[in-house]
Amino acid sequence: MSFFESLLALLLVAIVLLQVSRRLVIPYPSMLAMAGAAVALVPGMPYVALDPKVALALFIAPALLDAAFDFPVGTARRFWLPLLVFAVGGVVMTALVVALVGWTFAGLPFAAALVLGAIVAPPDAAAATAVLSSVAIPRNTDAILRGESLFNDAAALLIFSAALSVQSAGSLNGPVALSLTLAVPGGILLGVIAAWIITRLSPFVSGTLGGNILQFVQTFFLWILAERLHLSPVLAIVAFAMTIASSNDAQLSSARMRVQSYAVWSAVVFVLNVMAFLLMGMQVRDILREIEPARLGEAAVFAGIVVVIVVAVRFAVCFALNRYEAFQARREARAERATVGQAVLTGWCGMRGLLTLATAFALPQDFPARDIVVLTAFSVVLATLVIQGLSLKFVIRWLRFDLDGHEAGDLNELRGKIASAGLARLEGAGGEEAELLRTKLRMEQQSLSNPALESLNNYRRLALDVIAAQREKLAFLRGQHQLNPEVYNLLLEEIDWRELSVLPEEERRIEEI
Numbered sequence: 258m259s260f261f262e263s264l265l266a267l268l269l270v271a272i273v274l275l276q277v278s279r280r281l282v283i284p285y286p287s288m289l290a291m292a293g294a295a296v297a298l299v300p301g302m303p304y305v306a307l308d309p310k311v312a313l314a315l316f317i318a319p320a321l322l323d324a325a326f327d328f329p330v331g332t333a334r335r336f337w338l339p340l341l342v343f344a345v346g347g348v349v350m351t352a353l354v355v356a357l358v359g360w361t362f363a364g365l366p367f368a369a370a371l372v373l374g375a376i377v378a379p380p381d382a383a384a385a386t387a388v389l390s391s392v393a394i395p396r397n398t399d400a401i402l403r404g405e406s407l408f409n410d411a412a413a414l415l416i417f418s419a420a421l422s423v424q425s426a427g428s429l430n431g432p433v434a435l436s437l438t439l440a441v442p443g444g445i446l447l448g449v450i451a452a453w454i455i456t457r458l459s460p461f462v463s464g465t466l467g468g469n470i471l472q473f474v475q476t477f478f479l480w481i482l483a484e485r486l487h488l489s490p491v492l493a494i495v496a497f498a499m500t501i502a503s504s505n506d507a508q509l510s511s512a513r514m515r516v517q518s519y520a521v522w523s524a525v526v527f528v529l530n531v532m533a534f535l536l537m538g539m540q541v542r543d544i545l546r547e548i549e550p551a552r553l554g555e556a557a558v559f560a561g562i563v564v565v566i567v568v569a570v571r572f573a574v575c576f577a578l579n580r581y582e583a584f585q586a587r588r589e590a591r592a593e594r595a596t597v598g599q600a601v602l603t604g605w606c607g608m609r610g611l612l613t614l615a616t617a618f619a620l621p622q623d624f625p626a627r628d629i630v631v632l633t634a635f636s637v638v639l640a641t642l643v644i645q646g647l648s649l650k651f652v653i654r655w656l657r658f659d660l661d662g663h664e665a666g667d668l669n670e671l672r673g674k675i676a677s678a679g680l681a682r683l684e685g686a687g688g689e690e691a692e693l694l695r696t697k698l699r700m701e702q703q704s705l706s707n708p709a710l711e712s713l714n715n716y717r718r719l720a721l722d723v724i725a726a727q728r729e730k731l732a733f734l735r736g737q738h739q740l741n742p743e744v745y746n747l748l749l750e751e752i753d754w755r756e757l758s759v760l761p762e763e764e765r766r767i768e769e770i
Contacts, residue, residue, distance in 0.1 A: 263305055270296065271531045286534045286610070287646035290639055293538020306543060307536055309619035310484075316533040316611050317410070318480040318494055319473065323526045325407050325498035332400050333499075339401045339578055343603075344408035347574040351378040352416050354570050355563055363559050368424035369625045375417035376617050376630070377567055377637045379409040381610025394658050398599045402606050410612055411491040415440055417616055425621070436487045444489030448496025451479050455497075456504055464514050469521050533611045537638060540614060544635050548628040556629045560636035567637055568645075572604040598656040605652050608641045676702040720759045727752050 274292050278285040296302045333340060352374030359370030419437050455475055462468035479497055483490035548556060579600035586593045617634035620627050676698050683691055683698075697716070704713035731752065735745050 260305070267296075267305065267532070267535055271535050274535075275531070282650060284646045284649065285531070286608070287642045289531060289534035290538040290642045293535045294541045294639065295538070296535075297539040297542040305536055305539065307540055307615065307618060309615040312533070312536075312611060312615045312618075313490075314477055314480045314484075316529050317615075318476050318490070319522075319526050319529055321407065321410070321491060321494045322476050322498045323522055324403060325495040326502045328400075328404055328407060328499065328502075330499055330503050333404060336397070336401050336404060338582075340404045340408060342574065342578050343401070343405040345412050347405075347571060348375075348378040348409050348412040348416070350574060351567060351570045352413070354566055358562060358566060359559075362562070363626065363629065365626055366424060368420050369630075371420035372417060372424060372620070372624075373563075373630050373633060375413050375420060376613055376634050377563060377609060378416070379413035379609070379612060380406055380571075380607045381410075381612055394602060394653060395599060397595060398602055398658075402603065407495050408492075411441070411444070411489045411495075413612070414489065414491060414616070421620075424624070440487065440489045441492060443486065444483055444492035445496045447483055447486070447488055448479070448493040448498075449500050451475070451493070452497045452500035452504070455501065468514065469518060472518065472522070473525070534642070537611060537614050540618070541635065543618075544628075544632050548632055552629070556632050557636075559629060560633040563633050564637050564640045567609070567641070568604075568607065571607040572601075575600045575604040598658065602652060602656055602658060605645055605649065608645055609638045610642070613638050670705075673702055673705045676705070717759050717761070721756065724752060724756045724759070727755075 270292065271289060274288050275285055277283075278288045352371060355374035355377060356367060356370040359365040359373050360367045363370070365373070415437060418440075422437075458471075459468065462471055476494065479493055480490045483493040576597075579595055579597060582595060583593050613634050617631045620630060624630065679698050680695065680702070683695055700713045700716055728749070731745065731748055734740055740748070
């Protein structure tokens with residue numbers, strides 16, 4: 258089977274599994290990772306191996322940029338302490354504890370054991386975003402989890418690079434130390450500079466398909482450039498996305514370009530996530546082939562110990578931060594920002610993903626006990642994705658954090674405020690046009706505060722009847738050859754936008770899972 262045929266078969270498998278995942282309310286990363294492992298163990302099934310460097314650039318970079326673009330700088334400032342604790346403290350502590358166990362019980366050199374610790378330390382951005390998108394949790398917890406997943410990869414990759422250099426060279430020499438010192442500020446500076454350049458190039462391609470393509474090219478190019486300069490590619494991407502998002506250019510870009518970009522990015526990032534988690538599971542074939550059968554039992558026990566350590570250390574960090582913040586709140590006589598339940602939820606959301614597996618596969622072939630390290634990394638990924646991912650909804654319900662109804666109420670309140678702002682702007686405006694706008698805004702405002710009112714539903718029914726008649730007429734004109742395909746598509750798009758502006762929220766959404 259050719260590469261293209263294998264990829265096509267995997268996509269078909271993924272589509273089927275996504276429908277099963279959606280109907281069973283199971284996070285799709287967990288199901289796809291299990292399915293990938295199952296597919297890899299069936300003789301004759303399509304198989305695609307992961308190139309670690311390509312995997313990081315292809316799968317991690319777009320997911321990071323997409324998540325960072327939606328993470329405001331103000332939120333990072335507001336939650337700087339928990340973000341620092343999780344993204345740096347949690348990663349460092351996990352890496353050190355795993356390194357100590359690997360050095361003591363598995364007989365690894367300490368630098369090699371620290372490499373393993375850095376590999377399994379960071380929760381994955383794509384995994385966290387994919388799982389959190391299907392649940393409703395407190396906003397503060399959601400912001401911290403999403404923010405953590407943006408920055409912990411950088412900390413883990415820095416520890417990984419330092420420990421691997423020491424293991425390979427036998428010591429931490431001057432050039433390596435200088436490179437690691439410059440990696441963080443250099444990556445951030447590179448991202449900011451790239452954002453400044455792109456904001457000045459974007460007007461030339463705004464509103465074009467080339468502009469959409471440029472968004473992906475610049476993301477991959479920035480990642481590769483940062484790697485070539487030995488800077489942090491993760492921080493370069495995050496700094497780039499957050500700078501673009503906070504600039505006036507992002508706020509002033511056309512609505513058409515934003516809608517098109519969001520549609521393209523949501524589809525592409527989703528496809529990349531789907532393929533990443535499915536391919537992740539498929540790597541079990543390479544892992545089992547590399548390890549000696551006689552050592553499989555010993556390696557499996559060690560991998561199980563590391564899985565327990567990874568989960569336990571995260572809980573320890575979460576509870577320590579939670580109790581510290583509770584102490585500070587009591588001392589300052591203010592309400593606690595996070596409850597013990599939120600600490601439990603945060604601890605349970607430590608899913609590992611592609612970064613862990615890709616860095617494990619990137620190890621040199623002569624790395625000490627490479628087969629055990631790779632098996633351990635895969636075990637951590639699969640265990641956290643499956644056990645924590647599958648049970649996350651039950652944990653949320655047990656903690657009584659199922660906020661779907663509450664979030665809907667908040668959304669209606671926000672829509673009411675937006676409608677009020679529109680009415681305020683119309684004050685003093687006269688004419689039929691202004692009155693028409695006032696009528697529509699008042700209908701929306703009244704229906705939000707009193708859903709029993711039928712005025713907005715009647716308006717929608719009449720508007721949709723009108724739109725159906727317009728679409729029928731357009732189809733008739735097309736059948737009579739009175740317009741060419743370009744004009745037909747343009748007019749059809751205008752009618753479609755008109756329909757989308759009338760439909761209720763639940764009918765405008767496209768479900769991912």
